[in-house]
Amino acid sequence: MSVTKRSLVFSAIPQEGESFIGYLIRLTDVSHYDTSSWILQLANLRERLHKVSLAFDDRLNLTPLAHLTGVEEAKLKNLQYRPSTTRRQKYGEYFVLAAPAPRMAIRAHRPKVCTKCLIQYGYIRKIWDLAPVTVCPLHQCLLIDECPNCARPLPFTRGKVSICRCEYDWRKAPVIKVNGPELEVTNRVHSLCDLPGQNAKAAFDFPDNPLNKLKLKDLFLALFFVASQYRLNTHLKSKRVLIVKFGGNLRNADIHSLLSRAALVFHNWPTNYFNFLEWRKQNLQSTKHAGGVRKDFGPFEHALYTQLTASAFDFLRHGFEEYITTTWDGGYVRRLRRLGVRKHPNKKFVSLDEAKDLLKIGSGKIHRLLRDGALTAVIRSHGRTKVVLIETRSIEKVKAARAELLDRKQAAKRLGINIIQTQALVEANLLTERGSFDCRSSAFYSIQEIDGLIARVAKFVRPERSAISAQTIDFARALYTLACHRDIGAPDFIRSILRRKIKPCGTSTRPGLRKLNFYRRDIIDYQNEVYRRRYPNALSTYEAAESLKTSPRVIRFLIKKKLLTSQRVRWHLTVPRRGLSDFSSKYVLATTLASEVGRATYYLNKILDVEGINPVSSSKSERPQNLVYLKKDIAKLDLSAVVFAGALRLGCLKTQLQRVGISDAARLLATTDQTIERLITDGVLLPCNSKRRPKRPYCFTGYYLRKFSDGRIKKYFALVSISVAARMLGRTESSFRDKYVSTGRLNVTRVPGDERPYLRRKDIEELRASEKSILTPAAVRTLLKISESQLLRLVKSEELKPVSGPDIDRSAVNVFLKSDVERLRKQRESFKRKRAREGGSARFGKPAGPKHGPVIEAIAARVNALMTGALAQGTRISGIAIHKKLLSEGYEVGINSVYVCLRNARSLGVGSPLTENG
Numbered sequence: 024m025s026v027t028k029r030s031l032v033f034s035a036i037p038q039e040g041e042s043f044i045g046y047l048i049r050l051t052d053v054s055h056y057d058t059s060s061w062i063l064q065l066a067n068l069r070e071r072l073h074k075v076s077l078a079f080d081d082r083l084n085l086t087p088l089a090h091l092t093g094v095e096e097a098k099l100k101n102l103q104y105r106p107s108t109t110r111r112q113k114y115g116e117y118f119v120l121a122a123p124a125p126r127m128a129i130r131a132h133r134p135k136v137c138t139k140c141l142i143q144y145g146y147i148r149k150i151w152d153l154a155p156v157t158v159c160p161l162h163q164c165l166l167i168d169e170c171p172n173c174a175r176p177l178p179f180t181r182g183k184v185s186i187c188r189c190e191y192d193w194r195k196a197p198v199i200k201v202n203g204p205e206l207e208v209t210n211r212v213h214s215l216c217d218l219p220g221q222n223a224k225a226a227f228d229f230p231d232n233p234l235n236k237l238k239l240k241d242l243f244l245a246l247f248f249v250a251s252q253y254r255l256n257t258h259l260k261s262k263r264v265l266i267v268k269f270g271g272n273l274r275n276a277d278i279h280s281l282l283s284r285a286a287l288v289f290h291n292w293p294t295n296y297f298n299f300l301e302w303r304k305q306n307l308q309s310t311k312h313a314g315g316v317r318k319d320f321g322p323f324e325h326a327l328y329t330q331l332t333a334s335a336f337d338f339l340r341h342g343f344e345e346y347i348t349t350t351w352d353g354g355y356v357r358r359l360r361r362l363g364v365r366k367h368p369n370k371k372f373v374s375l376d377e378a379k380d381l382l383k384i385g386s387g388k389i390h391r392l393l394r395d396g397a398l399t400a401v402i403r404s405h406g407r408t409k410v411v412l413i414e415t416r417s418i419e420k421v422k423a424a425r426a427e428l429l430d431r432k433q434a435a436k437r438l439g440i441n442i443i444q445t446q447a448l449v450e451a452n453l454l455t456e457r458g459s460f461d462c463r464s465s466a467f468y469s470i471q472e473i474d475g476l477i478a479r480v481a482k483f484v485r486p487e488r489s490a491i492s493a494q495t496i497d498f499a500r501a502l503y504t505l506a507c508h509r510d511i512g513a514p515d516f517i518r519s520i521l522r523r524k525i526k527p528c529g530t531s532t533r534p535g536l537r538k539l540n541f542y543r544r545d546i547i548d549y550q551n552e553v554y555r556r557r558y559p560n561a562l563s564t565y566e567a568a569e570s571l572k573t574s575p576r577v578i579r580f581l582i583k584k585k586l587l588t589s590q591r592v593r594w595h596l597t598v599p600r601r602g603l604s605d606f607s608s609k610y611v612l613a614t615t616l617a618s619e620v621g622r623a624t625y626y627l628n629k630i631l632d633v634e635g636i637n638p639v640s641s642s643k644s645e646r647p648q649n650l651v652y653l654k655k656d657i658a659k660l661d662l663s664a665v666v667f668a669g670a671l672r673l674g675c676l677k678t679q680l681q682r683v684g685i686s687d688a689a690r691l692l693a694t695t696d697q698t699i700e701r702l703i704t705d706g707v708l709l710p711c712n713s714k715r716r717p718k719r720p721y722c723f724t725g726y727y728l729r730k731f732s733d734g735r736i737k738k739y740f741a742l743v744s745i746s747v748a749a750r751m752l753g754r755t756e757s758s759f760r761d762k763y764v765s766t767g768r769l770n771v772t773r774v775p776g777d778e779r780p781y782l783r784r785k786d787i788e789e790l791r792a793s794e795k796s797i798l799t800p801a802a803v804r805t806l807l808k809i810s811e812s813q814l815l816r817l818v819k820s821e822e823l824k825p826v827s828g829p830d831i832d833r834s835a836v837n838v839f840l841k842s843d844v845e846r847l848r849k850q851r852e853s854f855k856r857k858r859a860r861e862g863g864s865a866r867f868g869k870p871a872g873p874k875h876g877p878v879i880e881a882i883a884a885r886v887n888a889l890m891t892g893a894l895a896q897g898t899r900i901s902g903i904a905i906h907k908k909l910l911s912e913g914y915e916v917g918i919n920s921v922y923v924c925l926r927n928a929r930s931l932g933v934g935s936p937l938t939e940n941g
Contacts, residue, residue, distance in 0.1 A: 029065060034092045038146045040120060040218065043078040043102040044131060044179050045147025050092065057182045065091055075131040075179060079104045079117060102149070104129060119153060120216040122239040128247070130154045134177045135166040135275050141185045142194045150218060155243060157279035158201050158209045165199040168275040205283045208246065215239045233338040234289050241335040248331060248339075250278075250285035252303050252323065293342045300346050314403060314410065316347070372401065372412035381418055389413070397421055428457060428467040437473050439498065439535025444513035448476075451514030477535055480520050484527045484539070495528060498539040501546045511553055525549045561590065561597040570603060573614055573648075580649045586610060586639065610639060611657055613650040620662060624648055634665055688723050692736050702736075705784070706744025730776070738774050742781035751787050752794065758835070763790070766832045797826060797838045807848055823847055878920050879927070882909060886924040 033053045037046050051059040066088035068077060077083055081103060089096040104117035116123040131152045137159035140148065150156050151166060158165050169176055172191035181187070185194050211234065212218075234242060288299045304319040312318040320343075327340055349371045373381065378389055378398070392398040393413070398421065400413040429437060434454075435445040445468075448454040453476060456466045496504070505511035517536075519525050525546070527539040564575045567587075571578070579596065581587040588602030617624040624647040628638075631652070638650040685699050688708075692699070702708040703721060708731075710721040743751070748769075749759035763769045764780075769790070771780040798806070803823075804814055817823040818837060823844070828837035886905055893900035906921045 029091055030093060031065075031091055034094070037094060037098050037102055038144070040148050040150060041102060041146050042131070042149035042152055043099075043104075044075060044134070045149070045184070046099075046102055048179075048181060049146055049184050051182050052184045059180050059182065062088075062091070078102075078131055079106075079126070079129075081105050104131075116240060119149065119239070120218065122216045124153060124239050125243060128154050128243045132179065133168055133275075134179050135168040136177065136185075136193060137162060137164065137166055138194050138196050138198060139164060145184065147184065150212065150216060153212060154278055155246060155282055156209050156212050157275050157282060158206055160206050160209050160213055162198070163201055163206060165201055165279060166275055167193065167196060167199075171196045201279075204287070205279070207286050208282045211242060212239065215242065231292050232289050233292055234286075237335055241333065244331060245289075245336065245339065246282055246285050248326065249288050249299065250281040252299075252307065253281050253284055255307055292338075293345060296342045297346050297350055300343065301350070304351075319351070370415050373415055373418065375411050375413065378413045378418060382421060392421065427470060429470055429473070431466050431468070434468040434473055437470070437535055438477070439533065439537035440502070440513055444502075447512050447514050448517070451518070453514060453517060476517075480517060480536060481527070481530060481539065483520055483523060484530055494543045495540045496543050496546065497531065497533065498527075498536045498541070501541050504546060505550050505553075508550060511550060515553075519549065558597060560600045562600060562603065564596055564598065567598040567603055571607070571612065571615075572618075573612055577612065577614070577648055581606070581651065584639075584651075586651060609654060610651045611654050612648075613638070613652065614648050616652070616657065616662065624650075630665060634660065636660070685721055688728055692728065692731055693734075694736060698736075698740070702739060704747070705739070705742065706747035707739040707742060707781070735774060735776070739781070741784055742772060742774075743784050743787060745780060745782060748782045748787045752791055762827075762832065762834050768832065796841050798841050798844055799838060800836060803839055803844050806844055807851065817847075876923075878916060879923055882914055882916055882920065883924050883927065885909065885912075885914070886921065887928055890925075890928060 031050065031054055033055075035046070035049050035053050041049075047059045047062055050062050051057075054062070056062065067084070068088070081100070083103070085096050085099045088094075089099055092099075104119065107116040107118060107123040115126055117126055117129065118124075119129065129152050134147065135151045135156075136147060137151070139162035140159060156166070167177075170187040170189060170191055170193070173187060173189040175187075175189075177193075178188060186192050215238065234245065237245060288295050300320070303323060307323075309318050309321045312321065316324055324343070327336075327343060331339065351372075375386060375389060379386060382389070389398065393400055393411075397417070398413055399417045400411055403410045403412075431442050431445055435442045438445060438448075440448075445454070449456045449466075454468060455472060456468065502513055502516055505516055506513075516525075520527065525541070528542050528545075529540045530538045531540060532538065562570065564578045564582075568575045568578045578587065578598070582589040582596060582598075587598060587606050589596045589598050591597070613624050613628055617627045620627065628647050628650055631638075636652060636656050638645075638652055685696050689696050689699050699708065700721075703710060708723070709727075710723055711727070745760065745764065746756050749756045752759065754762070764771060764782075769782055769786055772783060773780060800811070800814060804811065807814075809817075814823075818825060823839060825831060825837035825839050827834045829835070886909075889900060889905050889908060902918065902921050902925055905925075906916070906918045909916055909921065
């Protein structure tokens with residue numbers, strides 16, 4: 024088709040920044056056509072009538088229009104919106120005055136005008152087609168997109184630049200003034216497009232505003248993203264978040280209100296942003312989710328992380344993450360997958376598990392602190408679950424309070440004493456006890472008060488003196504001595520130091536009160552003084568023994584038999600002076616009588632026994648030194664005459680002291696030699712062999728055998744002593760008594776006239792047989808192939824019950840029935856086979872597969888290289904040399920790891936055979 028070269032009678036030159044559609048309207052106006060369709064027909068553009076796409080089509084043939092207007096085609100091309108890429112896209116980006124903008128942000132189909140600019144310049148600006156440009160910065164007024172007269176949108180195919188189809192002149196329309204903050208968005212657009220404006224650079228006066236760093240395209244996306252949230256609040260039927268599109272029917276005044284409101288969100292960053300997120304959480308919550316981020320920010324978060332993925336919008340994501348971490352109280356932050364890689368130091372809330380890690384206490388104590396008000400938290404119900412968000416500030420308060428106080432154990436350590444002594448200081452008003460605040464302990468103490476008490480006591484240290492005794496003891500030893508011997512506790516001792524009754528002689532580098540040293544002589548004098556003051560009429564066992572001219576052991580025997588009155592002071596027995604005088608008036612010791620007549624105590628006791636004088640103690644098997652007689656019985660005898668007459672009978676008594684062998688003992692007891700040997704083996708008969716020569720033939724004294732000469736030896740045939748029974752079961756006598764005798768598992772038998780306890784041989788043999796059917800913990804672990812901790816868990820869960828142990832019969836360790844262990848082993852083997860058939864792992868406690876050693880893998884190649892290099896040089900290299908070489912090269916590895924690599928290398932045949940130490 025040939026192009027007719029026509030020209031308009033009245034033409035117009037394109038203005039700088041004029042829109043393509045506006046230029047066509049101006050041509051129509053100056054040519055006095057009714058509509059711009061005449062211009063389009065003359066320019067062979069009839070197929071684009073009533074369409075704004077001709078402003079975006081860079082392939083459009085504008086040669087006829089250039090001939091028609093007499094304007095160069097290049098200038099006409101500049102009026103169009105050129106695509107930013109060579110590939111044309113329906114929703115791509117187009118240049119607006121040398122700045123790319125999204126296609127959906129250019130509302131050419133909904134034109135806007137400034138009435139003042141129409142009067143002053145008389146043409147339509149291209150910048151007015153942008154949706155964010157809602158005002159005129161030159162005249163500080165709102166752009167109009169509807170005719171004030173007919174209330175219809177401004178048509179883009181009209182015939183007049185300033186006059187509506189209803190013949191209303193927009194230049195006469197009332198001007199709607201706008202203030203400074205409402206000009207911010209348009210000023211930013213003008214500044215990025217290098218257009219003049221009223222204080223266009225003022226929008227960038229706030230350096231903390233993140234919009235300052237954005238380009239035109241990113242500015243539109245950020246503003247529309249926030250403004251769309253306000254738009255959704257008024258249009259609840261919207262099903263998705265709109266980023267750059269508001270809809271074709273939205274009025275310019277509404278867009279202006281939304282964008283002005285959105286621009287304020289980026290002021291005072293990030294405070295306003297947090298307020299915006301809080302507003303969105305309150306007004307746009309989802310009804311499909313019970314709680315969490317999906318309920319409060321579901322579509323918002325999705326658009327933020329999937330649609331605005333450019334790095335220019337990282338500030339929006341970082342601000343959102345900071346809000347979620349430091350302000351949001353809707354759920355657990357560390358469960359959010361997108362936020363898992365970023366750690367915020369200023370968290371407002373933490374979860375229950377994080378609080379436990381921060382305070383180093385259990386969940387039960389956390390709940391107690393919440394109940395007592397020491398911790399504050401936000402508790403929300405998300406369906407069937409409950410979310411507990413604990414404020415970080417309250418945790419810091421608890422930690423700060425705990426830093427200034429010590430619990431009882433820590434306070435005792437700081438004082439250098441034990442917990443009981445610390446409690447005693449509280450009871451003596453030397454230390455103030457404070458209530459529990461974090462459930463770790465029942466009481467707490469001030470560090471300042473503890474240090475003050477230590478300083479007060481250390482103030483009375485006097486210089487060392489060498490005139491008395493240089494031997495010293497520390498505070499702990501002195502306190503132990505005072506507490507054991509004289510029942511003087513820590514409060515009394517510290518009070519005495521503060522009252523200058525006893526003074527420290529020096530200090531050391533030990534902590535707390537343990538640094539104080541004392542002269543041993545001063546401690547002894549102090550404790551004796553306290554003892555005399557407390558018990559003026561009491562004697563120790565040593566003093567009582569000295570008064571009765573006997574040994575302290577005899578005194579303790581008399582106290583045990585309740586023949587001598589006593590009272591206990593701490594760990595020691597004391598004898599009142601009155602009780603000692605009462606004993607001396609009623610009784611006399613055998614040793615005292617023996618010393619009076621000049622005879623041995625043993626002979627004196629035998630003589631008195633023949634005369635019918637029985638000791639006060641009921642048993643005749645007591646030591647001769649322990650026998651006590653009534654003074655009134657002794658007073659009836661002429662003791663000297665009786666002893667002389669007894670000396671004449673020593674001939675018959677002497678035969679009872681001779682030693683006889685097993686055969687003679689069998690004849691005296693009317694039994695066989697084998698029976699005597701069996702009774703010795705059973706521990707019934709105790710020979711008098713010396714411990715220094717135990718391999719000598721067994722022998723007995725006649726006096727000892729006389730106790731069994733009345734025919735009662737037969738009563739011992741089925742009995743064994745406790746020591747022999749312990750050896751039969753392979754135990755020590757003490758453990759055997761604790762486990763079987765004291766607990767009543769074995770019945771003790773006593774023979775009349777003999778106080779020694781015996782056990783039936785049949786019971787011991789049955790017990791030994793039953794012991795074979797039980798297993799020790801070590802045998803159980805070997806049979807089940809488990810560790811000690813796993814065995815402990817089996818016992819606690821009652822999957823394996825012990826038949827004996829600390830919780831059952833006070834035994835030292837648990838023992839188990841072999842049948843129970845076998846049953847559990849079969850169950851475990853059955854479970855492993857079942858898991859193997861199902862294709863799962865049959866291992867317990869560790870993951871299946873080969874073990875990994877990251878350290879070994881990291882140095883294995885270098886160790887093999889060193890060994891190979893040494894082999895190539897014909898030398899040998901030791902493991903220590905390899906370790907030093909690796910350390911010099913920057914490897915942080917131990918010598919054991921090098922040895923493991925050497926063993927692995929030898930197993931693979933790498934290098935020469937080496938020992939681990941070279």
